[in-house]
Amino acid sequence: MSRTSALSSFVESTPPGELADVTKAIKSILGDDAVTGELTPAFEKYNEEQFSTTKLPGGSAEVLVSPYNSLGDGRYYDVESQSSFAFDHATGRASAVQSHVLESKHDDLVKSFVKCLSTHTKEHYPKSSLGVFPIEEDSQIAIVTVANKYSPSNYWNGRWRSSYVYDPSSNSISGAIKVDVHYYEDGNVRLLTKKDVSVSVGGGASAGEVLKQIATAERKYQEDLNKAFASLSEGAFKALRRQLPITRQKIEWEKISGYRLGQDIGGGRSR
Structure with missing residues (x-):
């Protein structure tokens, strides 16, 4: 394995909210601040896969960085603010904001999804960012949510990611829910889970009906996680003592x- 591949694997497996710490550690170990340029592709892959968020200059809301809203050449767009921006994957900062008006045959449906998803996330997540983007040459719609909660002073960080693709022609919804939590006080414990989701809705379903199916799937997964934690506490963990x-x-x-x-x-x- 080459040096770049080895270092990239560290970046790509970084727990939520700890990318700056991992980058600092790599620089310290190698004694080389210029390594940032070498790791740019790894930073880009990590930020897009993790649905990293950033604030636009002068803005207060956080916008998503993902493969679904990439314009190429390090630029991304946001539907709600109708803008595009350049994103520095190493520093996590946005710049060079420009107007970007969405052009899609599903324009009204996308806006309805944004409104319904905003209501859904406010009801179920303390802090989250969302995005709805036409994909696959405007034939499908990506629905993305990321919720981060960081508490480094208490030695834990966590991230919830959910992404779905809605196909209006087949009325199908497919995607996945991913949870990543890292506890690192006096050791390291990390929870990595993934739940694939595949459901369908009736023909001509509204954005609200699609989000209702998504909400049901996410609530069920949360309940399953709670049951699994209780089972571990009373079963496997107790057996270890x-x-x-x-x-x-x-x-x-x-x-x-x-x-x-x-x-x-x-x-x-x-x-």
Whole structure:
């Protein structure tokens, strides 16, 4: 494996909200600030796959960076603000904002999706960004949501990503939900999950009806995750811990380092 490939793999597997830290660590280890240019393709792949967000100059709302709204040459567009912008994948900053009016035969449907998706995300996510984009030569519509929650002071960060493709000709919805959570206090624990989604709606379905199907799928997945966490806590995780017997004997704390847990604390004989 080449140096660039090895370094790119670190970038592409970076947990949510930690890209700047990983980049800083790479520079520190190599002693080379110029490595940023070498990793530009990896940064671009990471930002598009993770649905990275950025604020436009002078704006307050965060807009998406994804393969669905790429214009090529490092530029992306946003339907709500009717603008396009240049994006620096290394720094995560937007610049050179220009007007970009959407031209699509599904223009009205796209706008309806934006409105319905905005309502959906406000009801279900504390903080999120969304995007709706015509794709496949204007024959399909991509519906994208990303919700980030970072708490580095408490050593955890998390990201929810959902993306769907709606095909008006077949009335089908297909996509995936991805969850990535990283806990790193006194160690590293990372949750990576993916749930494929495939549903259909009636002919001529409205944006609201499509979003209703999406909301149902996301709610079901959230419930399944909650059940899985409860099962792990009461099952697999508990099985990992040694069960100490209750003997009602006092522990001589000054001798704690000399106890053999299975015998001395449990009242068994010493060998």
